[in-house]
Amino acid sequence: MSTTVGLISLGCAKNLIDSEVMIGHLAQAGMSLTPDAELADVLIVNTCSFIDMAKQESIDTIFGAVKDRSADPDRAKQKIIVAGCLSQRFAKDLPGIMPEVDAFIGLDQITKVAPIIENLLGKKNDAEVQKTEGPAATEDPRDFVTLKPQYVPDYSTPRMRLTPDHFAYVKIAEGCNHTCTFCIIPKIRGMHRSRTQDSVVREVEALVKSGVKEINLISQDTTYFGMDQWEGKRPTPNSPVDSTRGESLATLLREINKIEGEFWVRLLYTHPAHWSDELIQTIAECDKVVKYVDIPLQHISDRMLTAMKRVTSGDYIRDLLRRMRAGIPGIGIRTTFIVGFPGETEEDFQELLEFIREFRFERAGVFSYSKEEGTRAEKMDGHIHHATRKSRWSRAMKELQKIAGETNQAQVGKAVRVLVEQPGVGRTEWDAPEIDGSVIVDESIPVGSFADITIGDWRGYDLVAAR
Numbered sequence: 248m249s250t251t252v253g254l255i256s257l258g259c260a261k262n263l264i265d266s267e268v269m270i271g272h273l274a275q276a277g278m279s280l281t282p283d284a285e286l287a288d289v290l291i292v293n294t295c296s297f298i299d300m301a302k303q304e305s306i307d308t309i310f311g312a313v314k315d316r317s318a319d320p321d322r323a324k325q326k327i328i329v330a331g332c333l334s335q336r337f338a339k340d341l342p343g344i345m346p347e348v349d350a351f352i353g354l355d356q357i358t359k360v361a362p363i364i365e366n367l368l369g370k371k372n373d374a375e376v377q378k379t380e381g382p383a384a385t386e387d388p389r390d391f392v393t394l395k396p397q398y399v400p401d402y403s404t405p406r407m408r409l410t411p412d413h414f415a416y417v418k419i420a421e422g423c424n425h426t427c428t429f430c431i432i433p434k435i436r437g438m439h440r441s442r443t444q445d446s447v448v449r450e451v452e453a454l455v456k457s458g459v460k461e462i463n464l465i466s467q468d469t470t471y472f473g474m475d476q477w478e479g480k481r482p483t484p485n486s487p488v489d490s491t492r493g494e495s496l497a498t499l500l501r502e503i504n505k506i507e508g509e510f511w512v513r514l515l516y517t518h519p520a521h522w523s524d525e526l527i528q529t530i531a532e533c534d535k536v537v538k539y540v541d542i543p544l545q546h547i548s549d550r551m552l553t554a555m556k557r558v559t560s561g562d563y564i565r566d567l568l569r570r571m572r573a574g575i576p577g578i579g580i581r582t583t584f585i586v587g588f589p590g591e592t593e594e595d596f597q598e599l600l601e602f603i604r605e606f607r608f609e610r611a612g613v614f615s616y617s618k619e620e621g622t623r624a625e626k627m628d629g630h631i632h633h634a635t636r637k638s639r640w641s642r643a644m645k646e647l648q649k650i651a652g653e654t655n656q657a658q659v660g661k662a663v664r665v666l667v668e669q670p671g672v673g674r675t676e677w678d679a680p681e682i683d684g685s686v687i688v689d690e691s692i693p694v695g696s697f698a699d700i701t702i703g704d705w706r707g708y709d710l711v712a713a714r
Contacts, residue, residue: 249277249278249279250278250279250289250368251278251280251286251287251288251289252278252280252281252287252288252289252364253280253281253282253283253286253287253290253291254269254270254280254290254291254292254293255284255290255291255292255293255308255312256293256409257292257293257294257295257304257305257331258293258294258295258301258305258331258332260416260463260465260515260681261418261465261466261467262295262331262332263409263410263416264400264406264416264418264465265293265330265331265354265357266293266409267406267407267408268357268358268400268405268406269293269330269357269360270406270409271404271405271406272357272358272359272405273360273364274405274407275361275405276361276362278361278364284312284315285315285319285321285322287325288325288326289326289327289328289364289367289368290312290316290325290326291329291330291360292305292309292312292327292328292329292330292331293331294308294309294329294330294332294333294334295331295333296331296332296336296337296431296435297332297431297432298614298619299618299619305331305332305333306333309327309329309345309348312327313327313348326349326350326367327347327349328348328349328351328352328360328363329341329345329348329350329351329352330351330352330356330360331354332354332435332436334351334352334353334392335353335354335392335396335435335436336434336435336621338351338353338385338392338394339384341390342385342389342390343387348389349367349389350363350389350390350391351389351390351391351392352391353384353391353392353393354396354421354435354436354437355380355381355393355397355398356391356392356393357398358398358404359375359391362375362376363376376391378391378393380393380396380397380398381394381395381396381397382394382395395437396421396422396435396436397437397440398421399420399421399441400418400421400442401442401446402446402447402449402453410680411669411694411695412457412458412459412695413458413459413460413461413666413668413694413695413696414459414460414462414463415454415459415461415463416463416465417447417450417451417462417463417464417465418442418465418466419464419465419466419469419472419499420439420440420441420442420466420467420471420475421436421439421440421466421467422438422467423436423438423439423467423468423471424439424468424471424475424484425468425518425520425558426484426556426623427545427555428554428556428622428623428627429545429555429585429588429616429617429619429622429624430619430622431619431620431621431622432467433467434621436467439468439471439475440475441471441472441473441474441476443494444473444494444498444499444502447503448499451503451506455506455507455508455510456508458695459510460509460510460511460666460695460697461510461511461512461666461680462503462510462511462512462513463513463515463679463680464499464512464513464514464515465515465516466516467516468516468517468518468521469496469515469516469517470488470496470517470521470522470526471518471521472494472495472496472499473493473494473495473496474486474492474493474495474521476493476494477493478493479492484520485520485521485558485559486521487521487522487523487525488523488526489523489525495525496514496526497523497525497526497529500512500514500529500530500533501529501533503536504533504534504535504536506535509697510535511535511536511537511666511676512533512535512537513537513539513679514530514536514537514539514541516541516543517541518542519542519544519557519559519563519564519567520557520558520559522542522567522571524570524574527570527571528574530575530578531574531575531576537676538575538576538577538579538676538677539578539579539580539581539610539676539677539678540575540578540580540581541582541679542581542582543582544559544582544583544584545583545584545585546585546588546591546595546599547561547564547565547598547599547602548591548594548599549561550590550592550595551588551590551591551595554590554624555585555588555624561598565606568580568606579609579676579677580606580608580610581608581609581610581611581682581683582608582610582611582612583611583612583613584599584603584611584612584614584643585613585614585615586613586614586615586616586636586639586643587615587616587631587635587636587639587640588616588624588631589616589627589628589630589631590627590629591616591639596639596642599643600642600643600646603643603647603650604646608647609654610651610677610678610679610683611647611650612647613640613643613644614640615636615637615639615640616631616636618630652705655684655705655708655709655710656705658705659702659703660702660703661701661702662700662701663675663676663686663699663700663701663702664676665686665688665697665699665700665712666696666697667688667692667693667694667695667696667698668680668685668694669694670690671687671688671690672685672686672687672688673685673686673688673698673700673712674686675710684708684709684710685709686702687706687709687710687712688712689712700712701713
């Protein structure tokens with residue numbers, strides 16, 4: 248009888264791809280998969296630890312699985328594996344904190360998950376599970392995590408998609424070279440490392456041939472794609488996308504745009520410091536690239552941008568946004584901000600509110616600053632009282648909600664194309680899966696197909712097609 252494995256995937260789309268890769272390797276090894284934790288011989292929890300809330304969800308899920316196993320005699324032999332960002336971030340601590348867990352694997356071990364499971368279940372395959380990827384985090388025999396991750400997927404990597412048939416995420420790079428003071432990701436996922444352009448294009452070609460209608464390009468910093476492979480002068484934290492230096496996001500988009508088929512491409516997780524006029528022109532000229540950009544700005548005050556180490560300035564951001572709107576007609580810009588960062592004054596916050604009112608982002612969100620262990624911001628002076636952080640979050644959200652309503656009202660009467668997500672629900676090119684709004688459409692339109700509709704009304708963040 249084959250080993251039955253369950254997997255709980257937490258966190259972002261980048262983590263979801265890691266789960267898909269693990270499942271692909273498990274299936275290749277002949278293991279069975281189950282959505283029911285109680286039926287699994289082995290239960291994997293793929294964790295997130297980007298911010299405190301995600302970290303707590305991961306911890307609660309792990310201890311919940313341990314508790315459920317203890318309460319069910321039929322699950323007494325079940326093995327629990329902790330994978331993902333939590334096990335990588337706290338690689339030296341978790342084995343001592345969680346004695347109930349049977350194994351810990353990091354980001355470089357996701358392709359070795361099958362032999363690690365076999366080892367847990369008694370197979371004498373120690374040579375297959377040796378920590379060869381890098382320095383060991385601990386000497387605990389349950390701990391397979393190695394430090395300084397190097398792994399990056401390839402188009403040939405076994406993978407079983409967990410998204411609906413009509414859309415997919417494609418991870419074009421791993422890691423991040425930026426040192427934003429609020430962010431722990433570079434310490435978890437390592438330095439930026441791009442896939443080759445050919446690898447990404449071949450994966451997208453295969454996905455389109457399989458019927459995928461939306462390709463979502465993701466990484467920690469999609470705008471840095473290819474730069475780490477440039478020859479000659481090393482790129483800097485604010486080097487612009489420049490195809491004269493080698494493969495870049497611009498050359499990748501143009502190659503994907505050549506692929507035959509009816510589909511669109513969405514660009515997520517771009518960093519403002521790397522935008523260039525070439526990238527703006529590329530998006531404008533590529534008809535399969537949706538006119539939507541995800542560009543987390545975090546703030547607009549020069550004081551805050553400097554404190555956050557965003558290698559941008561207020562003037563730079565304002566100029567970039569004006570060039571984007573002028574160069575890409577009809578673009579929808581999604582961004583996120585952090586309020587309550589250490590040292591933020593009421594003047595800084597007011598500048599942010601005025602910026603939001605002026606630039607009227609089509610899609611936007613606000614995070615209240617989260618003090619993250621191991622970041623530079625954790626040790627800064629001037630941490631803001633939680634009540635002030637909450638108040639600023641509420642005031643910023645009120646502005647964004649007002650703009651969202653006015654933006655939706657302006658869509659009424661316009662003809663737009665939607666991708667039907669589920670019966671009666673679609674998304675426009677301004678709506679990324681799982682994070683943006685949707686459009687209520689006729690339930691007779693097939694799921695996974697494109698449809699041209701006219702907006703007749705709106706409700707909250709969602710639009711309603713005219714009947």
